[in-house]
Amino acid sequence: MSTRDRIVTAAAEVIRDRGLARATTKEIARAAGLSEAALYKHFRDKTDIFLAVLGERGPTTLVTVLGGLSDRVGAEPIATVLREVVLAACDFYDQAFPMAASLFSEPALLAAHRSVLRERGAGPQVPGLVLAAYLQAEQEIGRLDDDADPSAAALAVLGACQHRAFLGHFTEQTTDLDSFATALIRTVLSGLTPR
Numbered sequence: 001m002s003t004r005d006r007i008v009t010a011a012a013e014v015i016r017d018r019g020l021a022r023a024t025t026k027e028i029a030r031a032a033g034l035s036e037a038a039l040y041k042h043f044r045d046k047t048d049i050f051l052a053v054l055g056e057r058g059p060t061t062l063v064t065v066l067g068g069l070s071d072r073v074g075a076e077p078i079a080t081v082l083r084e085v086v087l088a089a090c091d092f093y094d095q096a097f098p099m100a101a102s103l104f105s106e107p108a109l110l111a112a113h114r115s116v117l118r119e120r121g122a123g124p125q126v127p128g129l130v131l132a133a134y135l136q137a138e139q140e141i142g143r144l145d146d147d148a149d150p151s152a153a154a155l156a157v158l159g160a161c162q163h164r165a166f167l168g169h170f171t172e173q174t175t176d177l178d179s180f181a182t183a184l185i186r187t188v189l190s191g192l193t194p195r
Contacts (some may be wrong), residue, residue, distance in 0.1 A: 004042045006032045011049045012057040013170050019102025019111050020050055022053040054096060061088040066127055069134035074141050078192075079185050082157065085131060089158055093165035101169075128154045135192070139184040148192040 001009070010032035014023045025046055029036040043049045055063070065088045094116050103110045117123035128151070135150035144150070161184075168174040 003032075003034065003038065004150065007034065007039055007042055007049065008056050012053045015050065015053055015099045017130060020046075020099055020113075021106040025049075027157065045116065047113050050099070050113075051120075053099070054152035059176045062092040062127065064088075066130045069130060070137070073134065073137040074143065078138055079189060081134070082185045083181055086157060086161060086184055089127065089161035090164055090180070092175055093162045094168060097162070097165045097169055124138070128158050131157065142194070144192045145194045153188055153192055156188055157184065 007028065007175065011023070012029045014028050014031050017023075018027070023175035025039050026036050027050065028046075028141050031040075039049065043052065060074070062085075065084050069081065069085075103113055114123070132151040135148075135153055136146060138144045139148060139150055160180075164180060165174060
């Protein structure tokens, strides 16, 4: 395992155990068996480490599914595509929520994190923008109603997935994922499909 991989693996453990706000680079270095300076040879800052954890140790299916949406316009049933998005988003938010939630308890850390993400063109808004672009492309070829709002639909889909993750962690009760996906897609598509 490379030094970088050791750092990412250790960071994933520390962040999952303590949350992002309470995970320090010193703890991450200790868990990796390295000096804190070694972290900065591979990463610019703690946000960079967190992004690596999400991208390399978190569920990567959402990134893959979203990355391929533009190739699927007009080629597959929209319900099939949305089902893959919902399943991937639920998995992603379920795993990412506990790690990121602690950011909101530290206003200065949240502001710094926002700034870095903005600078890198990343952040929680990106999946919604990508999904909205897919839905808009489907709308432009006549597969969705002209009056439908692709951005609102994307937010409804992803927001429902985030809320499911929140409730699962807060109440420690989860809904059946298959039933959730089916009901969500049916409901969203009923407002999107041409009449």
